[in-house]
Amino acid sequence: MLNIDVLTLFPEAFPGFLEHSIIGRAMAQGIVKIRLHNIRSFTHDKHHTVDDYPYGGGAGMVMKPEPIFEAVESIRAENAAAAFRLILLTPQGELLTQELAGKLAGNNNIILICGHYEGIDERVAEQLACDEISVGDYLLSGGESAAMVIIDCLVRLLPGAIGSDTSLAEESHVGNLLEYPQYTRPPEYRGSNVPDVLLSGDHKAVADWRRQQSILRTATRRPDLLRKAALTDAEKKLLKSQDLNNN
Numbered sequence: 001m002l003n004i005d006v007l008t009l010f011p012e013a014f015p016g017f018l019e020h021s022i023i024g025r026a027m028a029q030g031i032v033k034i035r036l037h038n039i040r041s042f043t044h045d046k047h048h049t050v051d052d053y054p055y056g057g058g059a060g061m062v063m064k065p066e067p068i069f070e071a072v073e074s075i076r077a078e079n080a081a082a083a084f085r086l087i088l089l090t091p092q093g094e095l096l097t098q099e100l101a102g103k104l105a106g107n108n109n110i111i112l113i114c115g116h117y118e119g120i121d122e123r124v125a126e127q128l129a130c131d132e133i134s135v136g137d138y139l140l141s142g143g144e145s146a147a148m149v150i151i152d153c154l155v156r157l158l159p160g161a162i163g164s165d166t167s168l169a170e171e172s173h174v175g176n177l178l179e180y181p182q183y184t185r186p187p188e189y190r191g192s193n194v195p196d197v198l199l200s201g202d203h204k205a206v207a208d209w210r211r212q213q214s215i216l217r218t219a220t221r222r223p224d225l226l227r228k229a230a231l232t233d234a235e236k237k238l239l240k241s242q243d244l245n246n247n
C-alpha cells in the first residue's frame with residue numbers, strides 16, 4: 001500500500017477530489033492511504049502563525065519552517081523504521097513526467113508539502129532532503145492543486161487501482177507516445193464516421209491502425225516526445241513518408 005501524507009494550509013481543498021472515481025475506490029480498497037495534515041496544527045503561538053515577512057523585503061509572505069519541520073518529524077516518528085520520500089511542490093522543481101511518476105509510485109511512503117503565498121522558507125528544501133517537483137511551467141497560487149495532480153497520477157499506476165492493465169499500457173505519455181483517437185457509439189454522428197477499421201472486428205488491423213495513429217498524432221502534436229519514443233524501422237519510414245510540416 002502507498003501511504004501519502006499531505007502537508008497543507010488548506011486541507012479542506014481535498015475531500016471532494018479524494019472521494020470519487022479511481023482515487024476514492026483505491027482508498028476504499030486499501031491500495032492507497034492518504035492523510036491530510038494542517039500545517040497550522042503544528043504551530044505553538046496563540047495566533048497559529050504559519051507565515052512571516054520575507055527577509056530582505058518584498059511583496060507577500062513566506063511560510064515559516066518550524067511547523068513544517070515539526071509536521072514532517074511527527075509523521076516520521078509514527079513509523080521510524082520506514083523510508084519516506086519527501087516532495088516539495090514548487091514551480092522551480094523537476095517537471096513531473098510519466099517517467100518520474102513511475103519512479104515515485106515505487107515508494108511506500110510519500111510526504112507532499114504544499115506551499116502557498118510567496119513559497120516556503122528555503123531551509124525546508126535544504127534540510128528535509130526534499131525532491132522538488134513542478135507540475136508544469138506555469139504558476140499556481142498554492143501547492144494543493146499540484147499535490148492533487150501528483151496523487152492522481154501516482155494512484156493510477158498502483159496495481160489494482162485501474163481495471164485493466166492494458167488500458168494503462170496504451171495511454172498517452174506511456175512510452176513517450178500520445179494515445180490514438182478513441183470513438184464510441186453511434187458509428188455516424190453529425191456527418192462524421194467512425195473509421196471503418198474500428199468496426200471491422202479485425203483485431204490485428206485495429207492494433208496496427210491504433211499504433212500508427214498514435215505515432216502520427218505524437219509527431220504532429222508533440223514532436224519533442226516522439227524523439228524519445230522507441231520506434232521500429234518501419235515506423236520511422238512511415239513517419240518520413242508523411243508530410244507533417246514539423247519534422
Ligand SMILES: C[S@@+](CC[C@H](N)C(=O)[O-])C[C@H]1O[C@@H](n2cnc3c(N)ncnc32)[C@H](O)[C@@H]1O
Pocket residue numbers: 088089090091092113114115116117118119120133134135136137138139140141142143144146
Ligand atoms: C505563488 S507560488 C510561489 C511562487 C514563488 N514565489 C516563485 O516565484 O517561485 C505558491 C506555491 O504554489 C505552489 N506552486 C505554484 N506553481 C507550482 C507548480 N507549477 N508546480 C508545483 N507547485 C506549484 C508551490 O507550492 C508554491 O510554494
